[in-house]
Amino acid sequence: MGILYLASFMKILILFAHPRLSGSHVQRTLSDAVSSLSGVTFHDLYAAYPDFTIDVAREQALLAEHDVIVLQHPFYWYSAPAIIKEWLDLVLELGWAYGPGGDKLHRKFLMNAISTGGADAAYRRHGRNRFEITDLLSPFNQSAHLCGMAYLEPFVVFAGRWLTAEDLALKASDYQGLIEGLRDGHIDPMTRLAKAYALPLAFEAQRLQKKRHAT
Amino acid sequence: MQLSLDTFLLGAFVYLTAAVISVPIATRLGLGSVLGYLIAGMLIGPSVLGFVGSEGQDVLHFAEFGVIVMLFLIGLELQPSKLWTLRKPILGLGGMQVIGTAAALALALILFGLGWQTSITIGLILAMSSTAIVLQSLAERGQLKTSGGQAVFSVLLFQDIAVIPILALLPLLAAGGGAPAPETHGYLGSLPAWQQALVVFAAVALIVLAGRYLMRPLFRLIAMTGLREIFVALALALVVGITLLMETVGLSPALGTFLAGVLLAESEYRHELEMDLEPFKGILLAVFFIAVGAGIDFKLIATEPVLIFGGVLAFILVKLVVLYAIARFARMKPPRASLFSFSLAQGGEFAFVLISFAGGLGLLALAEANMLVAIVALSMAAAPLLMMLDAKIIQPRFESQGFRREADKIDQTGSQAIILGHGRFGMTVGRVLAANGSRATVLDHDVEQIDALRKFGFKVFYGDATREDLMQAAGAADAKILVVAIDNREKINEIVQMARRNFPHLEIFARAFDRTHAYELLNAGVEHVYREVFDSSLALAEDALVALGTHPYEAARALRLFRRHDETLIRRTARHAGDIDTIVDISRAAQAEIERVLSGDQQPRPDYSPDRGWGALAEVAQDPRSMSENEEKAAS
Numbered sequence: 001m002g003i004l005y006l007a008s009f010m011k012i013l014i015l016f017a018h019p020r021l022s023g024s025h026v027q028r029t030l031s032d033a034v035s036s037l038s039g040v041t042f043h044d045l046y047a048a049y050p051d052f053t054i055d056v057a058r059e060q061a062l063l064a065e066h067d068v069i070v071l072q073h074p075f076y077w078y079s080a081p082a083i084i085k086e087w088l089d090l091v092l093e094l095g096w097a098y099g100p101g102g103d104k105l106h107r108k109f110l111m112n113a114i115s116t117g118g119a120d121a122a123y124r125r126h127g128r129n130r131f132e133i134t135d136l137l138s139p140f141n142q143s144a145h146l147c148g149m150a151y152l153e154p155f156v157v158f159a160g161r162w163l164t165a166e167d168l169a170l171k172a173s174d175y176q177g178l179i180e181g182l183r184d185g186h187i188d189p190m191t192r193l194a195k196a197y198a199l200p201l202a203f204e205a206q207r208l209q210k211k212r213h214a215t
Numbered sequence: 216m217q218l219s220l221d222t223f224l225l226g227a228f229v230y231l232t233a234a235v236i237s238v239p240i241a242t243r244l245g246l247g248s249v250l251g252y253l254i255a256g257m258l259i260g261p262s263v264l265g266f267v268g269s270e271g272q273d274v275l276h277f278a279e280f281g282v283i284v285m286l287f288l289i290g291l292e293l294q295p296s297k298l299w300t301l302r303k304p305i306l307g308l309g310g311m312q313v314i315g316t317a318a319a320l321a322l323a324l325i326l327f328g329l330g331w332q333t334s335i336t337i338g339l340i341l342a343m344s345s346t347a348i349v350l351q352s353l354a355e356r357g358q359l360k361t362s363g364g365q366a367v368f369s370v371l372l373f374q375d376i377a378v379i380p381i382l383a384l385l386p387l388l389a390a391g392g393g394a395p396a397p398e399t400h401g402y403l404g405s406l407p408a409w410q411q412a413l414v415v416f417a418a419v420a421l422i423v424l425a426g427r428y429l430m431r432p433l434f435r436l437i438a439m440t441g442l443r444e445i446f447v448a449l450a451l452a453l454v455v456g457i458t459l460l461m462e463t464v465g466l467s468p469a470l471g472t473f474l475a476g477v478l479l480a481e482s483e484y485r486h487e488l489e490m491d492l493e494p495f496k497g498i499l500l501a502v503f504f505i506a507v508g509a510g511i512d513f514k515l516i517a518t519e520p521v522l523i524f525g526g527v528l529a530f531i532l533v534k535l536v537v538l539y540a541i542a543r544f545a546r547m548k549p550p551r552a553s554l555f556s557f558s559l560a561q562g563g564e565f566a567f568v569l570i571s572f573a574g575g576l577g578l579l580a581l582a583e584a585n586m587l588v589a590i591v592a593l594s595m596a597a598a599p600l601l602m603m604l605d606a607k608i609i610q611p612r613f614e615s616q617g618f619r620r621e622a623d624k625i626d627q628t629g630s631q632a633i634i635l636g637h638g639r640f641g642m643t644v645g646r647v648l649a650a651n652g653s654r655a656t657v658l659d660h661d662v663e664q665i666d667a668l669r670k671f672g673f674k675v676f677y678g679d680a681t682r683e684d685l686m687q688a689a690g691a692a693d694a695k696i697l698v699v700a701i702d703n704r705e706k707i708n709e710i711v712q713m714a715r716r717n718f719p720h721l722e723i724f725a726r727a728f729d730r731t732h733a734y735e736l737l738n739a740g741v742e743h744v745y746r747e748v749f750d751s752s753l754a755l756a757e758d759a760l761v762a763l764g765t766h767p768y769e770a771a772r773a774l775r776l777f778r779r780h781d782e783t784l785i786r787r788t789a790r791h792a793g794d795i796d797t798i799v800d801i802s803r804a805a806q807a808e809i810e811r812v813l814s815g816d817q818q819p820r821p822d823y824s825p826d827r828g829w830g831a832l833a834e835v836a837q838d839p840r841s842m843s844e845n846e847e848k849a850a851s
Binding site for chain 1: 321424766767768769770771828829
């Protein structure tokens with residue numbers, strides 16, 4: 001698959017959401033690491049829509065312009081802050097993102113970049129949180145699938161608040177590296193698909209088409 | 216006249232004190248400041264207390280400068296393009312008024328047995344109205360910019376222009392009557408006619424050219440010095456200079472300064488000029504009104520009471536009839552025609568000028584002239600009363616009549632919402648409701664506004680909302696909500712009381728002017744109270760926070776919290792309204808509370824922060840160091 005899907009430049013859209021950025025050290029450090037990278041659009045949803053009135057047309061235009069969509073947010077209540085939900089509800093319209101004629105997101109990539117309060121170990125079947133992060137993220141996973149997108153392995157900063165400054169800096173540079181790698185094509189997103197992710201049909205069709213061209 | 220400093224200061228003291236004492240009383244009684252000044256003048260005049268004596272006429276002449284400054288200020292608010300749109304009312308209404316009134320009065324006087332020359336002279340003199348009294352009164356009641364006020368203004372402007380041909384006409388009348396040669400008038404009188412015309416034209420051209428090309432650079436130069444008093448000095452020098460120029464060539468100084476004002480209306484110094492000259496205008500006009508009051512000769516009135524009061528009455532009546540006829544002919548609706556007539560039905564300050572001029576020509580005998588002065592002065596004193604008669608007694612009748620005409624239509628609307636007042640406040644409410652499919656029934660008392668709104672498809676009706684029957688006709692019995700958005704504090708309270716008494720089922724949404732007014736309304740039982748600038752100041756504060764570096768969402772949330780806090784606070788303190796100490800105590804405590812809440816970010820106080828869920832505090836329990844053994848095992 002990786003051979004067929006040749007690495008290339010990708011335009012990256014980071015949809016960022018934190019309702020109280022001034023109180024968040026981890027998310028601020030992560031944001032600082034990626035917000036001014038060239039070829040990366042960093043979009044602070046709470047700043048853009050402090051009154052929650054999301055401009056659907058503008059958001060759809062942004063999505064159309066980019067290849068990789070990153071949802072960067074704290075992992076509140078095993079999910080995302082409220083504005084991400086509002087964004088999903090309003091922007092991913094029937095007939096645009098999914099359903100008949102809804103092919104505008106086909107063959108794009110979706111990834112969550114999250115920070116958690118609990119430690120890695122807590123997110124285990126026998127841990128305090130009883131589920132794996134990837135299990136808890138399954139609504140995003142399925143949403144991506146419905147929209148014909150490839151869903152990538154999440155980038156996670158566990159127990160961010162308890163990290164030392166050096167460890168946090170390291171995490172931030174990992175994150176930056178990942179984003180830059182995806183942007184420049186050093187990292188093929190197809191090699192970072194979420195565990196056991198079955199690509200939607202949109203990708204299959206493309207693969208078959210490419211195969212036909214090859215023969 | 217030799218005026219020593221002492222007499223000048225004493226006179227100034229008497230005038231100012233009289234104004235300070237009488238005007239507050241007059242305005243408190245709802246009579247308006249103009250009547251207050253006039254009464255003050257009568258009291259200090261030679262006939263009553265005698266504080267001021269024969270110099271009254273000089274003072275009057277001096278204080279006419281206030282009228283000139285006023286015309287300059289009015290000109291400043293009138294862009295040339297706007298003046299151009301007024302050309303029809305100025306020539307049409309103004310021309311009809313001066314000619315019509317003069318003809319009607321002259322005819323009456325001829326029938327009364329006076330000579331035709333004298334009759335025409337008196338007719339022309341009395342056709343003039345008082346620019347000072349009328350404009351001041353209209354401005355005080357905010358009617359200057361209504362179309363009725365504009366019509367009145369147009370006529371006054373035309374009268375200013377008409378003084379020039381009248382001054383030229385009177386000597387001809389005198390010649391026809393075989394009177395002595397006219398006394399020369401200004402510099403102009405000594406020149407042949409074509410040169411007079413040339414000089415007049417040159418003077419006007421000078422004002423236009425200087426106003427266009429000279430004044431702005433000059434004001435800029437002075438403004439750059441940063442010396443405010445020099446700017447004021449230049450402004451005054453400009454007005455005084457034009458006055459002198461106009462008097463030299465025999466034109467109306469008021470007209471000249473008005474023209475200069477119009478030319479400067481588009482300049483960037485307009486507001487500065489307005490602010491600087493406003494106090495001069497105010498004081499000089501006050502002195503002018505007082506001088507008019509002081510000039511009323513009560514001794515003469517006492518000797519000929521019937522003739523003089525009869526004359527005043529007849530003269531006002533003739534003026535009223537002619538004015539109303541003109542107004543109706545010009546297709547004004549009855550309420551506007553009434554405002555128009557009652558505003559202009561008095562004699563004016565130009566009459567004094569014309570009387571002395573005509574006296575000099577021998578067109579008027581001394582006794583006639585004195586009597587005319589008394590009649591004009593009395594009519595000027597009556598002017599504020601006439602305007603009040605119109606506003607308080609006649610207009611309300613039109614309101615009820617005008618309304619009755621449209622009552623049927625209102626009945627058919629069946630709107631669930633009634634909005635009272637469709638100005639800057641009510642209009643927004645109405646638009647939002649309309650945009651969301653709820654057309655409201657709107658009541659307003661501004662006829663022009665209503666006509667305009669109807670063109671946009673709003674159901675707007677004319678009427679005084681304090682009237683219960685009108686509310687009934689507007690469908691108050693079937694409506695669900697009542698929005699009180701008029702811009703009159705007392706009336707809002709009145710309406711709220713009336714509505715709660717007669718339509719208790721109506722949910723009232725009221726506009727409040729400020730905190731104190733909000734208290735009044737809350738205590739009157741209104742639940743939904745909206746301080747008119749509260750939300751816009753919050754919106755500004757939010758943007759200011761963002762500009763200072765606060766994250767937009769945090770700013771938005773901080774302001775929403777503050778808003779809720781303040782709305783709660785105002786309801787908690789409302790019942791203590793008037794008890795300042797208690798309010799201060801509650802407010803202090805509450806202020807400390809909101810500060811704790813909003814500063815939660817800087818000093819985390821879990822007890823107070825309403826959004827601690829977004830911080831990491833809630834995750835303390837998940838500190839990896841505090842994990843149980845079981846979890847440690849799972850983690851490894």
